[in-house]
Amino acid sequence: MKKFDESGDNCKSAIDISKYGILAGISETIVSTGLDTPNAAPIGIIRRNQKTFVRIFKGSQTGENLVRQGVLVANVVYDPLLLVRSTFFDIESSEFDFVDIGGKKFPVLKSAISWVAFKCTNLKNMEQTVVSDLIPLGAGFCEANRGATPAPNRGFNAVLEATVHATRYQLSGDKKYLEWIMHYESLASRCGGESEKKAMKLLYEVLGI
């Protein structure tokens, strides 16, 4: 396990999360939680009006872990298959590394390009969601994955959109989401690489279409 305080980047107040890919607006990260049994799910990290916060469904494992342990890790990932897998399935423990920050072991996805560990504060209970402010505790890069920034790819983006619509379809059963998903499947097929096609195939299997 890596010790974060050995990395030379351990000044909490000085962490500029922009440097780790978390910019203004909503960053679509894969959030890992669970200091004991790690879990991962796609979650948007929201930066607006000088604040960083997150809104998570209460019933989810991520929501339960957040309330129980008060921490999360936002992973910047460009792997369309992991995006779909982490939405609908449990991720194997072997897919996480653990990073020590202040004596706690934070789960970081091995396939992340970069990550930011946050403390969750000022929790607000809404009807279906919990909203939490986020204070960065640590951040880093997974050097093995730190290649060039991939050019924008409409196929990858289409997998992201399809995944969002798939979760809405599962919650509501509204057929309009299936039309969106089919639109984005076509885009992923035309503009994506093999990874995007595999991801959409898995998404279709999950939805039984």
Place this chain on the structure above:
Amino acid sequence: MKKFDESGDNCKSAIDISKYGILAGISETIVSTGLDTPNAAPIGIIRRNQKTFVRIFKGSQTGENLVRQGVLVANVVYDPLLLVRSTFFDIESSEFDFVDIGGKKFPVLKSAISWVAFKCTNLKNMEQTVVSDLIPLGAGFCEANRGATPAPNRGFNAVLEATVHATRYQLSGDKKYLEWIMHYESLASRCGGESEKKAMKLLYEVLGI
């Protein structure tokens, strides 16, 4: 002006364009052409079945430059405003750097994260487009812009989709594209940062909506 052959990365056959962000599928780059008077426009670089190629509208400045000079530079850019500007307007000469490759001056966008210069070969004249195979001649990073890979942002992606639909709307006048654009404006507004909002505002001005 930089001399590419001083960079130590001048072995033509060894250029792995993946390392500069041009991956499988269609990479949505901003292509610069014109060794004398530089020009830029969003163009997809297609990688499929071990081939890299491009399909460009004949009537465009980029198409004319490609046929006349047989070279282009693919720039990896994550700037939503530049995406919209380069679609509908000329880009100032001051926004380009020139890189010397084999005695020719290639225009590279100053705001690129990375770039690949290509020779265009095996040109095929289609009805409305010219299709050209691409052979990498040189590649590099603009160190000033080489920060962290930004997390996926549905707002940025929405600007990209809206721009694609806007060009189709201008070509066809079909109102269905306006509905797409309005959908993506809403997404850019909810998920994007200030840059995405400015980019959509400009897009609306261009379309007069």
